[in-house]
Structure formats: C-alpha cells, structure tokens
Amino acid sequence: MKIIVVGATGTVGKTAVEALSGRHDIIRVGRSSGDVKMNIEDTASIRAMYQQIGKVDAVVSAVGHVHFGPVHEMTGEQFMQGITGKLMPQVNLVLEGFAYMNDGGSFTVTSGVTNRDPIRGGSAAAAANGALDGFVAGAAVDMPRGIRINAVSPEVLEASREAFDGYFPGHHHVSNEAVGLAYCKAVEGCLSGQVIIVE
Amino acid sequence: MKIIVVGATGTVGKTAVEALSGRHDIIRVGRSSGDVKMNIEDTASIRAMYQQIGKVDAVVSAVGHVHFGPVHEMTGEQFMQGITGKLMPQVNLVLEGFAYMNDGGSFTVTSGVTNRDPIRGGSAAAAANGALDGFVAGAAVDMPRGIRINAVSPEVLEASREAFDGYFPGHHHVSNEAVGLAYCKAVEGCLSGQVIIVE
Numbered sequence: 001m002k003i004i005v006v007g008a009t010g011t012v013g014k015t016a017v018e019a020l021s022g023r024h025d026i027i028r029v030g031r032s033s034g035d036v037k038m039n040i041e042d043t044a045s046i047r048a049m050y051q052q053i054g055k056v057d058a059v060v061s062a063v064g065h066v067h068f069g070p071v072h073e074m075t076g077e078q079f080m081q082g083i084t085g086k087l088m089p090q091v092n093l094v095l096e097g098f099a100y101m102n103d104g105g106s107f108t109v110t111s112g113v114t115n116r117d118p119i120r121g122g123s124a125a126a127a128a129n130g131a132l133d134g135f136v137a138g139a140a141v142d143m144p145r146g147i148r149i150n151a152v153s154p155e156v157l158e159a160s161r162e163a164f165d166g167y168f169p170g171h172h173h174v175s176n177e178a179v180g181l182a183y184c185k186a187v188e189g190c191l192s193g194q195v196i197i198v199e
Numbered sequence: 200m201k202i203i204v205v206g207a208t209g210t211v212g213k214t215a216v217e218a219l220s221g222r223h224d225i226i227r228v229g230r231s232s233g234d235v236k237m238n239i240e241d242t243a244s245i246r247a248m249y250q251q252i253g254k255v256d257a258v259v260s261a262v263g264h265v266h267f268g269p270v271h272e273m274t275g276e277q278f279m280q281g282i283t284g285k286l287m288p289q290v291n292l293v294l295e296g297f298a299y300m301n302d303g304g305s306f307t308v309t310s311g312v313t314n315r316d317p318i319r320g321g322s323a324a325a326a327a328n329g330a331l332d333g334f335v336a337g338a339a340v341d342m343p344r345g346i347r348i349n350a351v352s353p354e355v356l357e358a359s360r361e362a363f364d365g366y367f368p369g370h371h372h373v374s375n376e377a378v379g380l381a382y383c384k385a386v387e388g389c390l391s392g393q394v395i396i397v398e
Contacts (some may be wrong), residue, residue: 083330118336131326139325140215
C-alpha cells in the first residue's frame with residue numbers, strides 16, 4: 001500500500017511509520033521535515049500535498065496542538081486553538097482526500113485520552129478529541145467506494161513520560177509498539193467508524 | 200434558583216423551560232424572542248446578556264445548527280458550521296459565564312444522538328456533539344466553587360418526528376417530558392461531567 005503519514009516525525013506519528021514501513025510504501029509528511037512538507041492548518045497546502053503525491057491507499061494523521069489550562073481562565077480564542085490546531089487539520093485531510101483515495105482505502109486520525117479520562121486543564125483537548133471520535137463515527141456511514149475511517153486514541157506514550165510528567169497522574173504509559181499496532185489495525189484491518197483505544 | 204435558558208423557544212429548549220418553570224425563576228433567552236435577546240454566535244452579545252441578567256444559579260443552552268450532507272461532498276466551511284453554530288456558542292456561554300455563576304451553580308449544554316448512533320450525512324453534527332460531550336467531561340474536573348457542568352444528549356424528539364421523517368431510520372422518539380427530566384437532573388441534581396442520554 002501507498003500510505004501518507006502526516007506528522008511522521010512526531011512522537012505519535014513515528015509509531016505509525018515504524019509499524020507500517022517495511023511492508024508498505026510510506027510517504028512521510030511534516031511541517032519542516034519529511035518526504036513532503038505541508039502546513040496542516042492551510043487547506044491550500046493540504047491540496048498541494050495531495051496533488052504532489054497522487055493516489056494513495058491510506059492516509060494516517062497524527063498531528064495537533066491544543067491549549068491546556070483551567071476552563072474558568074480560558075478564552076474562546078484559546079479554546080479554538082484545539083479546533084484549528086487539532087480538529088480541522090485532520091478533518092480537512094479527509095475532506096480534501098477523497099479524490100486521491102483509492103477504492104477500499106482508509107483514513108486514520110488521531111484523538112487522545114482526555115475526553116474519556118479527563119485531566120486538569122484538558123477541557124479544550126477533550127473537546128477536540130471528542131469531536132474527532134464523533135467525526136469518524138459519523139463519517140464512516142457515508143464513506144463511498146469501500147473507504148474506511150477510524151481514530152486512534154492513545155494513552156500517554158512511554159516516550160512522552162518525562163515531557164508530560166505530573167500532568168496525567170495515574171495514567172498508564174503505552175509503548176510505541178502498542179500505538180503502532182493500533183495504526184496497523186486501522187490501516188490494514190477491516191474496521192470502520194471505530195475509536196481504537198490504546199491503553 | 201435563577202436559571203437562564205438559551206434557546207428557550209426551540210423544540211428542545213422548550214422542554215427545559217416546561218420542566219423547570221414553576222419551581223424556579225426562568226429567564227428565557229433567544230435570538231428573536233424571549234425575556235432577553237442575544238446572538239449566540241457573537242461573544243459580545245453573550246457578555247451583554249450576562250451583564251443584563253447578573254448572577255444566576257444555572258445556565259442551560261439548547262441551541263445549534265449544523266450542516267447535514269455526505270462527508271465526501273462536504274467542504275471545510277460546511278463542516279465548520281457545526282463548530283461555529285453549535286459547539287462554540289455553547290462553549291462561550293460557559294467560558295463567559297463564570298463571573299456570573301453563583302457558587303454551586305451549573306452549566307448544561309445540549310449535544311445529541313449522532314455521535315453515538317450515526318445517521319447518513321451527520322458527520323459534522325457527530326463532531327459537534329462529540330466535542331460538547333468531551334468538553335463537559337474535560338471541564339468538570341476544573342470547575343471552581345462547586346460549579347457543575349453536564350451535557351444533555353437527546354434522541355429525536357417526538358415533537359420533531361415529522362420534521363426529521365426519514366433522516367433517523369429506526370431511532371426512538373422521546374417525549375418532551377423525558378427530555379425535560381434530563382435538564383432537571385442536570386440543573387437540580389448532583390452530577391457533573393456527565394452526558395445525560397435521553398433515549
């Protein structure tokens with residue numbers, strides 16, 4: 001399969017590349033590095049990426065930044081960062097990707113743990129993740145030509161243990177391999193409309 | 200209790216008014232009718248509403264419009280209507296409302312069935328609903344001064360049976376009373392961070 005991985009050098013996206021490369025032709029896409037460069041918050045840049053790459057069998061995205069902070073001190077603009085930085089980039093990858101997706105292909109987006117197991121300051125992240133989980137459930141029933149769509153929703157990665165120390169008390173840490181397997185299930189498996197939880 | 204109901208004359212908001220009035224002081228807010236008029240998509244208008252009304256014990260919102268259509272024919276702009284028309288208005292009511300919310304008060308937003316039981320053309324709605332469900336889960340753990348937050352997520356209302364005929368095949372239709380009870384549980388009860396499903 002020819003597979004686009006957006007956010008390929010990120011902590012999460014890297015697990016998808018590790019798990020899928022070898023068996024597949026992976027096109028790494030990133031903001032500042034990778035086989036193709038793209039600004040995920042710019043729809044024109046998404047279109048240019050697809051035009052450059054052409055037809056594919058799968059698109060995996062693992063991107064997104066979100067504002068963290070107490071909800072009672074949060075502005076609407078801060079909340080919206082999760083929409084413009086995590087939700088819309090991944091939704092637009094899907095909406096713009098149909099013309100380039102082969103029959104029977106798949107889209108895989110990445111959400112996260114904060115909507116099912118909340119942490120302090122995580123309300124904007126929880127909203128973005130809930131939107132992505134809801135989107136794949138809603139979109140799956142519309143998909144043409146046997147195309148599938150799923151979300152991978154990982155717990156905190158072992159690789160992020162130090163960076164997130166103290167923010168996720170009592171949360172499990174999952175291995176790169178476990179997260180990579182979720183992307184394999186989404187891309188190589190048969191599910192659609194699912195939130196594939198890694199915890 | 201002094202309770203603001205935003206979207207008070209809508210099909211869903213009306214059930215909250217019916218269920219809570221009598222026992223409480225209800226301030227009906229709507230775009231073109233009600234005790235106070237407000238444009239829910241304009242943050243300045245939300246602030247003006249709170250300034251006019253002053254301190255309250257509960258805010259209930261039942262508003263939102265969303266684009267319906269097949270995901271593979273949807274533009275990013277159409278998808279965003281669910282964010283700007285359903286998610287952000289209700290989030291902004293919360294973010295702007297802390298200064299006017301009495302200790303131990305509550306916020307109640309309204310999501311819907313489409314993220315847990317998808318329908319054709321409902322991907323943008325499912326995303327908006329998932330975002331709202333995620334937001335209340337995430338926000339509840341941050342809430343200061345004993346303030347609570349919940350979402351009411353109703354199935355199709357009996358009152359909307361004709362309007363939505365054919366769009367929700369096999370879905371249950373719920374009574375105004377059942378939906379009103381969910382708002383009572385959210386406002387008068389003790390739960391927080393919950394999605395109160397009516398089906």
